[in-house]
Amino acid sequence: MVRFKHRYLLCEVVSDDPRCRLSLEDRVLGGLIRDTIARVHGTFGAASCSIGFAVRYLNAYTGIVLLRCRKEFYQLVCSALPFVTYLENKGHRYPCFLNTLHVGGTIRTCQKFLIRYNRRQLLILLQNCTDEGEREAIQKSVTRSCLLEERSDEEELSDNGGEEAAEAME
């Protein structure tokens, strides 16, 4: 099929300040990254990356961000991301950085990666947890996610080979 090929960058906003994450907004973040690209790669870089650039997904609670750009210029975006050092919203300035988790060709692969990643995080959390109350709460959420998974589709997560097929479904 003939289509525009994109690259999706799955990033995590890491910040010490918890308020930073809650002030996340897609428009703010998009503008910030655009500015950074212009700063790092100049006008050419800014112009070439601005085509098809968008923030496709943003979760304020986990700080997960999904960025979209054209396949031809995704390396410009990638290389500009480390230069994002702060988040500015409504006059506040929070120091933060972006951690690139995954680069995918479709949203679907990114979603699948995110599921795996989150589950791993939960397990790490469970292992490192010392407090009893906390532990119970985490276990509850883990079972919740797993239950949901069983209910909806058990193979989706266990089957890594299914990626290919899902990509074709995109």
Added chain:
Amino acid sequence: MTHHSPVDPDVKEQSSSKIMFKKKGGWKAGPEGTSQEIPKYITASTFAQARAAEISAMLKAVTQKSSNSLVFQTLPRHMRRRAMSHNVKRLPRRLQEIAQKEAEKAVHQKKEHSKNKCHKARRCHKKRVLEFNRRQKKNIWLETHIWHAKRFHMVKKWGYCLGERPTVKSHRACYRAMTNCCLLQDLSYYCCLELKGKEEEILKALSPMCSVDAGLTFAAVHCLSGKRQGSVLLYRANKYPREMLGPVTFIWKCERTPGHTSESRQLWIWLHPTLKQDILEELKAACQCVEPIKSAVCIPSLLPTTSEEKSQTVLPDEKIGKKRKRKDDGENAKPVKKVIGDGTRDPCQPSSWISPATGIIISDLTMEMNRLRLIGPLSHSILTEALKAASVQTVREGEDTEKAPHHWWTETCKNPDSVSLHHRQEAIFELLGGITSPAEIPAGTILGLTVGDPRINLPQKRSKVLPNPEKCQDEKVRQLLLEGVPVDCAHSFVWNQAICKNVTENKISDQDLNRKRSELLVPGSQLVLGPQESRIPILLIQQPGKVTGDERRGWGSGWDVLLPKGWGMAFWIPFIYRGARVGGLKESVVHSQYKRSPDIPSDFPDCPAGVVFAEEQAKNLLEKYKRRPPAKRPNYVKLGTLAPFRYPWEQLSQEWELRVRAQEKSSGASSPSGEESDLRRDKLSCAPTPENTDPRSDEGGSSQSSSSKPRAGVATECPARLGTEWVAGQDATGSLPCVLRSRKWLKQLSTWCGPSSRDRWAARRAPGSGQPAPTRAACLSLLDHFPRALVWVSLALLRKGSPEPHSMICVPAEEDILQLRRDRLYCGPQEPKHSDPFKSEIRKQKEKKKVQKRQNQARAEPEGLAGAHPATGHPALTLGLWSGPLPVLTSHCSRVLLGFVTQGDFSMAVGGGEGLGFVSLTGLLDMLSGQAAAERGLVLLRAPASPQYRFARVAVEV
């Protein structure tokens, strides 16, 4: 990432619900608003809950199908399996559930089977034969129908199901087969009429229907002896040159013993199915055949007898099988017989008629014989390779030959004369293999033969035969080429109905043949059936190919094979296995076009079948035109094309007559060449009178007498006389046009048309004429004989462009010729754009309709009905087409219209555009007399959908 701080869980629960689901996909999340209170600390449990929420959102998104295609379509190609579309279990397990849901939807539900039987039951042999028999009740199927239906686009035409063109892309391949190899066609749909009776009676009856003027008749010496096939143009009795019926070919049965000649002769007339009805009626009238005969040859009588026979042979088998299959022992015991021949004919309808006065019997032998046509130089090799002359059977004493299935052949073999004749035929047939092209043999040669079953020596694989030229040096071959096939060798048993019937009935089925083959001791060895083998009488007829014109003479020649019915497929497959390519109806049109011969029935505007064809064609083209949106189709009114879908021949010839008369009047009777041409005309007009032995024709007779008596004042009288005729002709506008087919005048015309530069030898061939311009006198005498006639011409384009049907042939103006003389590369003039007077009318009509609609809506119904009348009374105008009666055709465009192209295409044989068509005789003569010798015969061609004129050269080929 672990934070340990006490936070109340309520806040987190709320915050997780802040993930918003925007689309159906429902995974878009974001802070809904900043108004919510911001938690100061984040704990592991909130963190975990947020993750869990995200996981669930993602899962939901991932499992949902995003596109609207079927599940199995989303799989990559290499993972798809054949039965996936109906068997869910074939899909990967993770997709099975979704597919299950999809399959339950109403759209993908399977259609109910219309037949109540299962597929296997429907496909069993007996049922299929029944089904096939049922299906050929409406349209006649040829014997090769099933073979064709698998490989051809089939059309229902003329009451038959015929293959129009192969489904494979093969236009050029078929042309190559015609020129270099061999093209095979099933022409069994051609109809055969048989005339039996005394020779002189038949000739007497048929002579009014054809004219010596238009070529050889039924009485031509070679044809009458049965040596050659003849072709003739039939007219209604005594109506020549008007009321044409159509072209036919005929063969006389040769008399074996020259002693009693005119005792009883047999004549076969082969004709196109569209012409059959008219010609049969006319023949019956001419021979006074009125009494129908219930003949024994009738097909329905054949059916029960054969089925009875079969049932007798099958009986022992059935006794054994009765216990197992008890379902059909009742009325189904009789095995189903395949319909051979005409399945549509009503059994009560008579197929032969006798005349009490003359004793002539006319019988309709349609579908009683198969006719296969082989075109191309390799057709000899294929024939000699595929067919083997039957072996002579010696009968042992004491054997009862009457009961044997092929007793006619054993009877024949007892007669030493017949055996020697058979050997001579065989020898000649063997010699044919050494001839390089069928065109070397005299046109229409007939060779009779009796051959063995061609299925027996069928090659294992399809291969291509190669000619063996070393035979060509043989002295005998040279002799054959010089003398042709002797008369007695044209004898064949096909003429005998009883033998044909016997041969058809005693054909071994393919199944039996294959069973016998499998029972051979050495697999693959030659099958010897001995006396069981069928002997098939056939008739080979040479088809002459291109006989007109100078170049490529003999192109497209070949052989026709006449077989008794029932044997079509048995000969078809062996021919194909020897490398013949099969063509359909389209290929026969191409064949006739490259031969520059008129195609039946499209190129006979003067016979009823041609008129019907033209009407049908016009209807189809108009329908096709109307299917396109007005902006995407040519506006023929603006292009100046008055009749893009039909040929207004009658109007064209009438207008030309008026036009020439007006010219003569304006130039006055004081023409400078008046006196000298008078003398010449005397010679020319004297010449035709003795030759034209057709005093029967009313019109011709009167015109002759009037033209020959007042010789002195013809120049002044002629226009006046023509004028009266013109008025009379106008009354009978519905009459058919007349086409010039007199060979003498066509020859004269072709010398007039020929330019001096191209073929000097043409001038040499006709000395004395020496490239004359058509003299006025000669023209007038020609026009006297054929008023308002059309001429069949061929057109070759000088430069690029290829004509298409309905292209207009126009007379070039002075300046065009001048420009061409100056610039050899000059393409041709352009037609200026015409105005469209109908456009405003159409717009007005539309507006009127709109207004009426509005009024109708406003007013009550009765008034609306009254208001609708004017719109319906008006003929519905189509944008881009001329409506109403046509204006003056000839002078509508910037160049004067002369005629139309009826067939035209890029000709692969010539390597350029080539067209065939009709022009007005009056117009052609007028044009030729006005042109200089170097440019004589130059015309302009314009396609209906183009403003560009292109130069072409006219030739009349005889």
